[in-house]
Every structure is written in structure tokens, then in C-alpha cells.
Amino acid sequence: MTKTKPMAIACFGLPGSYTYEAMMSYFDGKDIEPQYASQFEDVVQAVARRQVRYGVLPIENSSTGGITDVYDLIHRYDCHIAGEKYVRIEHNLLGVPGATLADIHEVYSHPQGIAQCRDFLKGHEDWLLHPYFSTSQSAEMVHKTGDVHIGAIANTISADMYGLTILARHINDNTMNYTRFFIISAEMEESDDMDKITLVLTTKHKPGALYHVLGHFFYNAMNMTHLESRPIKGRPFEYFFHIDVMGNIRNPATAIVLHNLEEHCNYFKILGNYPSDKGGNIR
Numbered sequence: 001m002t003k004t005k006p007m008a009i010a011c012f013g014l015p016g017s018y019t020y021e022a023m024m025s026y027f028d029g030k031d032i033e034p035q036y037a038s039q040f041e042d043v044v045q046a047v048a049r050r051q052v053r054y055g056v057l058p059i060e061n062s063s064t065g066g067i068t069d070v071y072d073l074i075h076r077y078d079c080h081i082a083g084e085k086y087v088r089i090e091h092n093l094l095g096v097p098g099a100t101l102a103d104i105h106e107v108y109s110h111p112q113g114i115a116q117c118r119d120f121l122k123g124h125e126d127w128l129l130h131p132y133f134s135t136s137q138s139a140e141m142v143h144k145t146g147d148v149h150i151g152a153i154a155n156t157i158s159a160d161m162y163g164l165t166i167l168a169r170h171i172n173d174n175t176m177n178y179t180r181f182f183i184i185s186a187e188m189e190e191s192d193d194m195d196k197i198t199l200v201l202t203t204k205h206k207p208g209a210l211y212h213v214l215g216h217f218f219y220n221a222m223n224m225t226h227l228e229s230r231p232i233k234g235r236p237f238e239y240f241f242h243i244d245v246m247g248n249i250r251n252p253a254t255a256i257v258l259h260n261l262e263e264h265c266n267y268f269k270i271l272g273n274y275p276s277d278k279g280g281n282i283r
């Protein structure tokens with residue numbers, strides 16, 4: 001019997017990152033071979049160069065909003081969205097075994113980790129905060145230093161994986177803290193069970209242009225679930241609009257709405273049609 005090769009997946013961070021959690025739950029039961037990358041761009045590049053089948057990246061947080069550089073990268077590298085996954089984010093302050101909260105002077109984490117724990121960190125204004133590659137890489141780094149004065153903001157999985165202790169538990173400002181992750185691919189995927197569409201477009205330079213774009217969804221009863229505007233490089237105060245709507249591009253009624261919408265845009269691209277995460281993890 002021939003053995004099939006595991007599916008190569010590019011994952012942001014090191015094992016234990018929140019993106020790792022998203023990957024493990026999205027590909028649960030599948031034979032995967034993860035390749036870890038410290039930078040968002042490395043993940044997108046590996047997908048665009050077809051070195052891996054899929055990439056996994058954070059795209060949006062329920063408290064801090066869109067992780068905007070990821071939108072730009074997916075579009076710039078001509079990648080597509082093949083799936084999404086929501087993960088509950090619970091941050092902790094981790095230190096080396098033997099450290100106490102009073103020992104900590106410096107804290108490392110992904111910028112999202114630091115931004116989501118502002119209230120807790122306000123209580124420790126003397127701490128030096130270091131934005132770092134990912135939460136898991138911060139945990140690994142603290143482990144390597146062996147220094148009781150240095151902490152990392154990360155999840156409990158990273159505490160276990162990198163041999164750290166939890167000095168303060170659940171330190172995120174918002175207890176209902178979720179991040180949405182994208183599963184990206186080089187090719188556009190299509191199937192009948194897909195129910196969410198992500199588009200990127202620019203409007204014509206006319207008053208009310210965005211109003212008309214949004215009106216297409218409203219008058220055709222298409223549920224728009226997200227809108228993100230991103231500045232266009234070299235064109236001050238002009239924007240790419242990234243829009244999520246519910247639907248399947250194989251549905252003739254949906255295809256007509258999208259076609260009519262395209263006529264009203266200067267630029268229009270379907271980034272992906274994928275099965276929405278039914279929010280099984282949101283509680």
C-alpha cells in the first residue's frame with residue numbers, strides 16, 4: 001500500500017501559538033506537516049510559492065479589530081481564502097519556574113497580546129514591554145533566558161510546551177476575547193457547501209459610491225458580516241474595501257448580484273468562498 005504524504009501547512013508562530021491552536025482545530029484528524037514562520041509575510045509567501053498547500057494566519061480580533069497587514073499581504077501575494085476558524089483567546093503572564101509576579105520587570109509578547117492586556121499592564125507601569133514575533137516565540141525566548149525578571153504573555157499550551165509557570169491567569173481586558181483566523185491557499189476553492197464570500201474592491205470616484213455597493217447586498221438580502229478599509233499605497237485617501245458576505249458563488253442569484261456589483265467598481269476580486277466557522281468555539 002502506498003502511504004500518502006502529509007499535507008504541508010505554513011503556520012504563524014511556533015508550536016503553541018494561538019495560530020497553532022486554530023490550525024490544530026481546523027485540520028483536526030487530518031495528516032498535516034506544519035512549517036512554522038515568525039512573520040506573517042513568510043506564511044503568505046510559502047503559500048504563494050506553492051511550498052505548502054495552506055497557510056494559517058490571524059485576521060481579526062473581537063476586541064482590537066482587523067489585523068490589517070494580513071489583509072494587505074493576502075491581496076498583494078494573490079492568495080485566496082479557503083477557510084476560517086474562531087479561537088477563544090485567554091492570555092496569561094508566564095515566567096520561568098521559581099519567578100514571582102514581583103520579580104517581573106520586562107514582558108514579551110506579540111503586539112496583539114500586549115494590546116489585549118492593556119488594563120492588566122496599566123497596573124505595572126514600570127514594566128518594559130517588548131513587542132515580539134509571536135506569543136509562543138516569546139514564551140520560548142523567556143524559557144531560553146532562564147531569567148526570573150522576564151515574562152511572556154501567552155496561552156497555557158505555551159506554558160506547558162516551554163516549561164513556564166503561570167504568574168497571572170486570564171489577564172485579557174475583555175473576557176470574551178476571540179480571534180478569527182484565515183486558512184489561505186494559492187488557488188481559489190469552490191464547492192456547494194461554502195457559505196461565506198470575501199471580496200476586495202475599490203469604488204468609482206462618485207458621491208455615494210460605497211452606499212451603492214452596500215445597497216447591492218441590502219436589496220438582495222445578502223448578509224454582510226464584515227467591512228474593512230485599507231489605504232491604497234501611492235493613492236492618498238483611496239481605499240481597498242474588504243467585504244464579507246454570506247453566500248455561495250455557484251448560486252445563480254448570488255452570482256448575478258456579484259456581477260452587477262463588479263460593474264459599479266473600479267476594481268473587484270473574489271478572494272474566497274469558504275465554509276463559515278459556525279462558531280462552535282464561541283461561548
Ligand SMILES: O=C(O)C(=O)Cc1ccccc1
Nearest residue numbers: 017018019110112113134135
Ligand atoms: O502570537 C500568536 O500566538 C498568534 O497566533 C497571534 C495572536 C496573538 C494574540 C492574539 C491572537 C493571535
